[in-house]
Amino acid sequence: MADRGLLIVISGFAGSGKGTVVKQILADRPDRCSLSTSVTTRLPRPGEEEGVSYFFRTKEEFERMIRDDELIEYARYVSNYYGTPKAWVEQKMKEGVDVILEIEIQGAMNIKKMYPDAVLIFLMPPGADELKKRLVGRGTEDAATVRARLARACEEAEGIEKYDYLVVNDEVETCAGKIEMIADAERLKTGRQDQLIRRMRQGLEKFRA
């Protein structure tokens, strides 16, 4: 039986490069890591595929999922729901696959309550000025949006200590490598190796004086 996979929560400021780093991890470990696909009530944008980008559901169906405890966590942004489907995540972990959730701090804290052994990782750019540079450099946001994102980063920074690990994203491959290293080290935690401990104790029993 495979050891249970990890639940890895990755958060970080807008501009921390979360998305790119997660893609790199998935490319590095296609069989050992999976990104959780969220359920949403928003309409698919052109090119978005059911079950790949999101699971698209109606508001009624989403609210039924909430009632029936089928979501690990969910949040409502503007007029749409976003959530993490429990069955899929549990199944992957059971298969020994590490599941990555890319969510914000509020969701991360909810996950930690339900899954105390989840691994919470916060991603940071090398510095505050670098963060601004990245946000401006994207060229997709106007000045007001950049200011709002930076202000939001100030607030989010208050919560960093609630995460288990803090990783600086200076270079995508290096950063992904550090997160992979964290996952490998976490698998060596005593609390995650019940089977191995039980086997050793059973083996030692015959030598008991």
Next chain:
Amino acid sequence: MADRGLLIVISGFAGSGKGTVVKQILADRPDRCSLSTSVTTRLPRPGEEEGVSYFFRTKEEFERMIRDDELIEYARYVSNYYGTPKAWVEQKMKEGVDVILEIEIQGAMNIKKMYPDAVLIFLMPPGADELKKRLVGRGTEDAATVRARLARACEEAEGIEKYDYLVVNDEVETCAGKIEMIADAERLKTGRQDQLIRRMRQGLEKFRA
């Protein structure tokens, strides 16, 4: 200023290969890792050097060190004292060097009380039969000693969950590599990166709305 070094406690059954693995780690990272030298009241054996094998002290001097709180932990075996000198360990950690202590479970628990952020690692052979084979294979112990060590392993196995990590020593280089990986991952813990967090927060302050 260098980040503070880790205090890494390594325990394991007699026959787990602790000593060899620790030597490998010190060889891999001569500048980043140091093995704590114990203080003892036993007499030096031929070839043992002051400050290398042990710090050799009289019983009176050792008891003064206990009184003056100069030891992190100590124990008495037969009629001799063994202890870990605090000043040396603190100095190394301050320099950013990881300090390895190779001690037994009782000492490890005392360390954890005094240094809650110490990293406790338990080493295990791949299985109980392998453990017996190694102990017999040494050829240095008679059958009664081997039996006593195996019986002691049964008792020690009760305490494995008190350690943070459990590493199987199937091959020395691999096992040393895993411990080095644990150390690198531990350095990314949020609680060990106060300076980085403070610097980011200060940098972000100017963007506050």
